Amino acid sequence: MQLISGFIDVYLTLNPSDERDFQQELKTFSQPTQEKVMQITTSWMRQGIERGIEQGIEREKALVVRLLQRKIGDISPTLKTEINSLNIEQIEALGEALLNFSNLDDLINWLNH
Numbered sequence: 249m250q251l252i253s254g255f256i257d258v259y260l261t262l263n264p265s266d267e268r269d270f271q272q273e274l275k276t277f278s279q280p281t282q283e284k285v286m287q288i289t290t291s292w293m294r295q296g297i298e299r300g301i302e303q304g305i306e307r308e309k310a311l312v313v314r315l316l317q318r319k320i321g322d323i324s325p326t327l328k329t330e331i332n333s334l335n336i337e338q339i340e341a342l343g344e345a346l347l348n349f350s351n352l353d354d355l356i357n358w359l360n361h
Contacts, residue, residue, distance in 0.1 A: 305336050312343045320352050330359055 262270060309332050316331075317323055323331075334342065345358050 308339055312339055312346065316346050316355060319346055320349055320355060327355065
């Protein structure tokens, strides 16, 4: 099922018109068949949402690193790795805290708190 859903996800992206046609066609299926098709659709949506969330978090981390570099200068690869290991709540807190940073020591102290 994952192989089929992966294939369709890559090669058969539906435009809005195709999506409407798909929904209409789905209504003509028997109830058990509809449920099976919707399980596949649900797994595609879940995978897409998870990928989107992961990409959003990675972009937010990259933004915080860029802002830190503009604010306090170069950041070592070790510190970047430490920042990238933070969870989303910590990244958001760091994004707010960096407004008060004036040097690298402020970042190091924040990460060690």
